[in-house]
Amino acid sequence: MWGILRQRAVVDGGLSLRRTRSALVSARSYAAGSKEMTVRDALNSAIDEEMSADPKVFVMGEEVGQYQGAYKITKGLLEKYGPERVYDTPITEAGFTGIGVGAAYAGLKPVVEFMTFNFSMQAIDHIINSAAKSNYMSAGQINVPIVFRGPNGAAAGVGAQHSQCYAAWYASVPGLKVLAPYSAEDARGLLKAAIRDPDPVVFLENELLYGESFPISEEALDSSFCLPIGKAKIEREGKDVTIVTFSKMVGFALKAAEKLAEEGISAEVINLRSIRPLDRATINASVRKTSRLVTVEEGFPQHGVCAEICASVVEESFSYLDAPVERIAGADVPMPYAANLERLALPQVEDIVRAAKRACYRSK
């Protein structure tokens, strides 16, 4: 009950000053921005709290226990909860993912870590066919309350087989929920929501964001904090052009918005938070206000997340558009290793700025 009250309060940002009816909350002062938290700590605390609250929640993956997590996201959990709640697996994704999904069939709540989502391809049959479709095929008898989490997309110099973004692939599948946090608050709120959710959730983190610190509100630090699934967040309000993106690219979009502001263009930046369900309402409402759309993602362009967003806007808000929709995405090539080529293969702030200016009919 409190969780739902808080969800409503938090819809337009973690720094909301709206009070709920909770006595606990009114006794607290909202010192917005006084506390900071890394995304890593946010994720760790979210898993910790959910494990504490529900004994059915357990963690499984490579190096999640004794090694403290390949990226230290599960640090301390083995020591705190013991080997019956935190399981180190062999390097066998197809096997342990299948086992995780089976455990979820039987009512447990696994949090399965992929060391990167590239390795999830070894297990994708279980994610799609065994998890996503089961509730439908069984007419509601078998739901799958599982979370698949791990770093997604490009890191730095890790090459073609370790840099792919899987957002578009997973988000095209009905039955799955696909979330992509940006800030520490996103990480906490969305992961807690994912673990509590009765459906399979693909939780796409980003390795390069793990070490980044963000201000975090007292509300977000509370153990009952949760963000709604399926709701995007307007990170920065604007009136001239809408920039929609998720994960690490939100940071780039905010930087681009700063640069655009210097040139008199007011950009509205939307952080999707949820790729599936996609918050078409928020996106379209924004475009109806600004008349211009720039979508940004790190993954491959063809059939990407941006393509779906553009389609939605063209379908639902066509007469509001004053310029063609714009897509900035990863280059249409496997990720090269060389530093200069890698930079060319990924969206940069200047690409977002250029696209926004194009949409505003400004020359370079």
Add this chain to the structure above:
Amino acid sequence: MALSRRLTSRSTLISHPLSAAFNRFISTDTTPITIETSLPFTAHLCDPPSRSVESSTQELLSFFRTMALMRRMEIAADSLYKAKLIRGFCHLYDGQEAVAIGMEAAITKKDAIITAYRDHCIFLGRGGSLYEVFAELMGRRDGCSRGKGGSMHFYKKDSSFYGGHGIVGAQVPLGCGIAFAQKYGKEEAVTFAMYGDGAANQGQLFEALNISALWDLPSILVCENNHYGMGTAEWRAAKSPSYYKRGDYVPGLKVDGMDAFAVKQACKFAKEHALKNGPIILEMDTYRYHGHSMSDPGSTYRTRDEISGVRQERDPIERIKKLVLSHDLATEKELKDMEKEIRKEVDDAIAKAKDCPMPEPSELFTNVYVKGFGTESFGADRKEVKAALP
């Protein structure tokens, strides 16, 4: 060339009465030597080969030289990574050199090798150059993959080296596929598909092994058991860490992977077996001094005593060194000089690689396809950067 330089010094030594008794012309010296492996082989469903390995003075010295070169190359890569000249992942092979070198000694360049991401020394063994290695590691245009692959993606097709793979276990079915093609083309060649103890539990290995056994493919699965799959010790990952037996109906051999001669003998044996009878598994008992990769200190799941213990008692280069000295093929000083030359060779290659430019931006779009039909490909801003794939 280093060896001919030593020949000159050799001839001055020959004039010295004390050394005249010994034949020091080792560069072309194919005098046979028989070396006993330090440990016996353990066999599963086959008769183990003899512990007496045929070699020569030339081979013994070249083992020392090449392994010392591999060792020096990996240590230099460690420094380059810490200097941030190498990015991303870097998985080092120091400690495991005997496997690469012993295997090469038993086979030809028509036999294929495929491995995972710990591939620098395999590449060198297949005839790759130090310059190509360092240029690739630093993402420069003269790298063996033109800077586009990186540490985990070295290849040398003209020597039948098929990479260089980042996804644990994937290289094994691929290797069986190469063996399939070798049999299909009646090539009388075999494929060595290398993997680690971490990958040994992957289901796809058993699928590929089953098919290889059914179809009599000349696949040799080589498990480089360094006892740790990233940070997980073998006993925590495998119910049965007897990897040479995991083929069940497929024969296997357990080999001291720190003994280059044992490796050579086992690979020779495996090649003969595979050409006649289909797949076989070799388990190389080896050890890596570094952590899993440069991001892993390697000491949170192993004690420093264990690491230094292996280094003291089982180091593959030390073993060869002792053999060289006991067979009087070189003096301590000559070996030290050789090591100095090797250091210089590595340093020179690094200096040259540092001067090599990065790839041209147009390389972003090359080699997506062999035949692209002129299809469009895009950069991050599709309206700004595009290319037609030829």
